[in-house]
Amino acid sequence: MRMDGRQTNQLRPVTISTGINKYAEGSVLIEVGDTKVICTASVEERVPPFMKGQGKGWITAEYSMLPRATHSRNIRESAKGKLTGRTMEIQRLIGRALRSVVDLQALGERTITLDCDVIQADGGTRTTSITGSFIALCLAIGKLSDKSPFAKFPVTDFLASVSVGVIGEKAMLDLNYDEDSKAKVDMNLVMTGSGKFVEVQGTGEDAPFSREELGELLALGETGIADLIGKQIESLGPLADRIGG
């Protein structure tokens, strides 16, 4: 059994609260176990310079942790004067993942920025950020659609993310912080509602892994993603029907 009594293929409790910010076009507080992330979607009616004049939109993401989101307090990146490599890597990952299920042409020349601010961290902050910011993104696009309907709803499929890992000899789903620190293999998966992979990022720094182990991890991940997408559908309500429509 796992430290917190879960099965190897069981997610932690997931809670999704939408509309938690009065200004943002889309907002959500997502809690996966003790990991809590505020995701907001902000719409701007222009695109970054490298996208200008293509008639297409852009989706980008920023990620940050409050200083005391973790066991011991971290120095703010604003005080350091620069982002860490870890933060940049996560931001790039979130943005790339979300763009994979958005038809940027259909979105039109606007930018949606997803801010993922980790209020409390207990493992899986990057995967939780992706799962949560997908909802914030849909809400924001839904709001745009209410004002002026799109010819085609720009979100082409669901998208969620989960971590899997090997602890001891066991493959496990959705690692919390303590499990993550002990994992020999650590993998983050981003998948679509149609069961395809958008990102597969596996690392065996402490112990390289075989193709078999990889297979086992992917299977666990598929289960977890399906559960998460179920939660997303619930929280989105009728808006869920327009995705991929």
Next chain:
Amino acid sequence: MRMDGRQTNQLRPVTISTGINKYAEGSVLIEVGDTKVICTASVEERVPPFMKGQGKGWITAEYSMLPRATHSRNIRESAKGKLTGRTMEIQRLIGRALRSVVDLQALGERTITLDCDVIQADGGTRTTSITGSFIALCLAIGKLSDKSPFAKFPVTDFLASVSVGVIGEKAMLDLNYDEDSKAKVDMNLVMTGSGKFVEVQGTGEDAPFSREELGELLALGETGIADLIGKQIESLGPLADRIGG
């Protein structure tokens, strides 16, 4: 009447939720109207270099807003690579204010850092940060005291902060964002439980003010501070009795 129906000497609704972070030694979510701030207190058993060897402790504060805490999204200071003057000014103010009611000698050689993260902003974020971080600070010192009692409880008095201002010809208490934008005189007050001033920061950029107007503003502030300290006492429970004891 004010836009939101309040009397000129009436605070917005105040909600204080303690213990909202599982790692921090003290934590609080304070809501004053639509302004929401998470304040956490983090204890470190060492002092900054300039305080070493004096047998005294140190209290410091950091302040930040989530990018979409406001009407339109702000660029993160971590992305800019530096803090704005406004942020630095506020951080200095919060730390100075809190230190005025802590006996640093009694605290001993340790640092308590107050992180004030504005989740949603609707005016008064600096005053709300002070009022909230005073509670987080007391909780953290209470926790230290539980582990190893202080000869003298290091918090010497209550401390709260509120804004006042002149709109049109009327002095008003606790301005929200819309009121703040119209105010000709804008003043932030920090006061103790015994009714003394710790900080008086008044600015009449748009219209210099007379000594009479100043008097009126101070009187309004005193009322508001007393109300806020009432709320602090409630939320601190039995710990409140030890302050200034």
Next chain:
Amino acid sequence: MRMDGRQTNQLRPVTISTGINKYAEGSVLIEVGDTKVICTASVEERVPPFMKGQGKGWITAEYSMLPRATHSRNIRESAKGKLTGRTMEIQRLIGRALRSVVDLQALGERTITLDCDVIQADGGTRTTSITGSFIALCLAIGKLSDKSPFAKFPVTDFLASVSVGVIGEKAMLDLNYDEDSKAKVDMNLVMTGSGKFVEVQGTGEDAPFSREELGELLALGETGIADLIGKQIESLGPLADRIGG
């Protein structure tokens, strides 16, 4: 009696030398006791981006100390790569104060930048910077007026600044560095020629203060400001008559 033999309500000797820079549109060396500040006003025929298209001007200020303006040498902010919070706070204060007595509409779309460089510091550098840069500002606007008269002279009132504080139990005017280090309450006042407050910034970090003490400090400040404005009038000569006219 005070360390340097002054009365509690007595300013240090004040010397104002105008025209000390051959390039600047307005320039002054102001000495208040051993505190010496060079203030220059530079006019640019454009406004910052956030002011564009409003037909109004802008006044801004920068503040710096030479490394050896103080007892021991300070590291240059240019070498550190960033401004300290103290510097930013002072710059914002000077700019805000000066703008309160300038009719930006009458000034027209141009920016005047006041550079306050502290050559030697002995307490009161920020208040001295305000008092001195007001003169440099008037000289620069006078020069603009000589080239092309304004419909209405844009300076609406005199403006000066002084510090007051409580040392021991005594309220005192215009603290020098040694006095400032001992003060329990420290207050900077900016006032107009008509006796109104533009900025009241009082701090009782070491000892909160009562409303009575506040009153005493404000009264002392009023005296000092009146004296300083007298000196400004002398140094401005005929130009003084056009202010507020």
Next chain:
Amino acid sequence: MRMDGRQTNQLRPVTISTGINKYAEGSVLIEVGDTKVICTASVEERVPPFMKGQGKGWITAEYSMLPRATHSRNIRESAKGKLTGRTMEIQRLIGRALRSVVDLQALGERTITLDCDVIQADGGTRTTSITGSFIALCLAIGKLSDKSPFAKFPVTDFLASVSVGVIGEKAMLDLNYDEDSKAKVDMNLVMTGSGKFVEVQGTGEDAPFSREELGELLALGETGIADLIGKQIESLGPLADRIGG
């Protein structure tokens, strides 16, 4: 057929020149097609602060491109004043990958820094950097071993890296720049001499991929890695026999 006439499972020509720097403890110029990277290994007899006192060594990597390594000139990161997210991501990947095949305990308290400087880029610069820096690392450890033999040679297995991708509907090995720009799925693999995975980083930003496609890509990668390890063995000569011994 591919643009350059290769089979889908064929690497570009690989050339490895060792000892190309007279100061570095290990150095190599690796050319994979038109991609050319200088890898040097530098040994320091100390470890970074977070590793102190554990009796273990550390391996880290830095990555950079000359400004004109690419079609059009890039601004230097030293001129920008900060590293891009891409550079940080690659540096972290190289370091993590190399550490997976080094017994840090056996290495002892020293740091080996691998510098990967891309002289000319034509796709696959991060994978080429890993393959090349593994050789530089072995040379440096071999040199340490010559001075004072290790109880156990600290390199536990071979390590190489290659890219694979899907272009049109075809899975292909070792993409050059033009192929990479057209790939719908892009994957970087790091594998050991014993055929295990150290890193699997697949991205389907433009088109999510199925588990079948993933399988095909992994199979192609295995072929390429085996070929690269053959080249490594050749270039290492007798030193190759000590790896994993």
Next chain:
Amino acid sequence: MRMDGRQTNQLRPVTISTGINKYAEGSVLIEVGDTKVICTASVEERVPPFMKGQGKGWITAEYSMLPRATHSRNIRESAKGKLTGRTMEIQRLIGRALRSVVDLQALGERTITLDCDVIQADGGTRTTSITGSFIALCLAIGKLSDKSPFAKFPVTDFLASVSVGVIGEKAMLDLNYDEDSKAKVDMNLVMTGSGKFVEVQGTGEDAPFSREELGELLALGETGIADLIGKQIESLGPLADRIGG
């Protein structure tokens, strides 16, 4: 005799390999003894803001050392977040020197950037960078000329650079690193094909030098420059005839 057996007026072996980068408009690997520098010339069809609208071109240079170009590894300037004073001084020198032999009017509104990346350093990296980047510059201008001939070839004269110094009591040409560390007087000369000085930078930090010594050093430098220009002519082939034509 010198450590490496050279005469006092003898250069180290010089090798110049052109066309070593497939993207750059001009490229060269120059080796002077164990000092090796890659110089690339990149052409952009625009000029920096301060040159706009003058109908003239611009030549600029950047200089950098690979971290392990030297005996012990240097921290990258990109990791430090800023350029050292030494790097800036060298970059300014290279740019200034090259501009002295280019008719910027004849070049037209375009910028040529010379990147000098030191692969291995053994003294004289700045002089070698100048000598090498002159060739890269000529190649780039030659290429421009092939596409669309200039009315007048914009390179007006040859240009090379060498170091001279006083070691013990002896003046010597082209110091390597060990010699340079012992030199009492250190001088870098940049001269044209017609024997005129473009830069004379002599420093006697450890021992001021007389006018006689200066004369001796200049004479040695003239010899060395003449030899280097001979090498440049060889490596440029027919293009050499167009210079100053």
Next chain:
Amino acid sequence: MRMDGRQTNQLRPVTISTGINKYAEGSVLIEVGDTKVICTASVEERVPPFMKGQGKGWITAEYSMLPRATHSRNIRESAKGKLTGRTMEIQRLIGRALRSVVDLQALGERTITLDCDVIQADGGTRTTSITGSFIALCLAIGKLSDKSPFAKFPVTDFLASVSVGVIGEKAMLDLNYDEDSKAKVDMNLVMTGSGKFVEVQGTGEDAPFSREELGELLALGETGIADLIGKQIESLGPLADRIGG
């Protein structure tokens, strides 16, 4: 005749005022024509890390211009967040020059920092900074000597600096800003009291110069330096006798 009526070999009027700062160990305001520089010397009883444990002292310099020292206002380097290449080059030059006439062994393990702050600039700010900071340095060392005499006075010779240049076809001494902008050849010389060269920095960006022209410029410089050293001797009074003694 020159614009300002001087002979080609004539300095501008030179004024040296010592003791102008009440805190610094040595201070001077030096005026050469309209160029005005405040030089202060600050003594610290420790040396930088790279000099530790050698029993030797260190001399270093910093240089800055007030924003309105020039015709049009310059952005502060502290606001930019970094020093320009020009500033770094000048700082390095001043430090190097001063060290050439100080016996660092005799000085003992302490650092003297020379701050050169240009109050008004009209050409020759770097040479004026050297000439002035030599005096501040002597005053500071004199003061150290008064407290505790040196076995040997650490200043070994006088040191001054001047610019020379070619305007039209004429070599001229001590260029002001307007002359400097027109000069084809621009040279800064640093020389000792015994007539030797410490720095020769000549640049012919607009027109390379012959050995004859170089000779003429050096001769002019010698004259100017001798005059400046005369002024230094006057201003130093009896302390002058101890230099080189």
